[in-house]
Amino acid sequence: MEQAADWFARLRAAPADAALRGQWQQWLEQQEQHRIAWTYVERISQRFDSLQPQAGAAHQTLASLRRTQRSRRQVLSSLCVLSGGATLGWLGWQRHWVDDLQALTAGTTTAVGEVRRQVLADGTLLWLNSATALDVQLDGQRRLLTLYSGEVLIETAAEARPFQVQTRAGSLVPLGTRFSVRQQGARTLLNVYDGAVRATCAASAIQRVANAGQGLGFDASTMAATTPACAQRQAWSQGLLVAQDMPLGDFIAELADHRRGHLAVNPLIASLRVMGTYPLNDTDQVLAMLESALPVRVSRRFDWWVTLEPAEK
Structure with a gap:
């Protein structure tokens, strides 16, 4: 991705340089990872600069890339070969560019850099971290929070209706508690600060209870052992x-x-x-x-x- 950013800068500085465009085209076609990284750089640039690609060959290639349909899993699989800071950058991009329909149509969202406090009708307190998308359903039978992306800190109100948090990795049922849930790719990260939370994997139905001062991570099939929860993790809510x-x-x-x-x-x-x-x-x-x-x-x-x-x- 650092190479892709360098090519982006060079092409932007010399849009009429045919030889440079040819070298860029060769680099682009060398590896699938090059095309993925270029798409990443180009899409980020569009959020900050409305300038369109100035080289005809570049425009045609980018249009072709946009038409190519890749699932999220395929893209992430290809990116596994990237390393270091580039991988951190891609993961940040993936979190901020929420592209699944459910997250885009979620009832409650925060922008990148926004942190917001919200009180639900039952008295439950929520703090939504940056770039978070979730839905809340309160009815006569249950209280359900569905987290699609980002992170939420929850302080549940005590009442008879069960409270449940649903993520792509599984479900969490608090037992009168204060806890945070973070969606990180396919994994859900839980930190419990008060009370206890029972976590269940969506596919394997593996269960584990995390008590106050404990945290754990899990995906749809596997669940890690509990680890000490970091109390300072709550500071983002402030x-x-x-x-x-x-x-x-x-x-x-x-x-x-x-x-x-x-x-x-x-x-x-x-x-x-x-x-x-x-x-x-x-x-x-x-x-x-x-x-x-x-x-x-x-x-x-x-x-x-x-x-x-x-x-x-």
């Missing part, structure tokens, strides 16, 4: 990102959820440790804070393509 000895790679992956465009970190510095409290409503300020505290520099290929690189010596 517009903050709290890091306590967090790897820089993990930190940037969290920050990318609150920023439009591509945000990644060079794998050479992904293991640097981050400490402190950072404001999610100003990601540029966060990047400046990282640059002043760590041996890193912020590289801006475009306004919408940012990568953290090792500081120049």
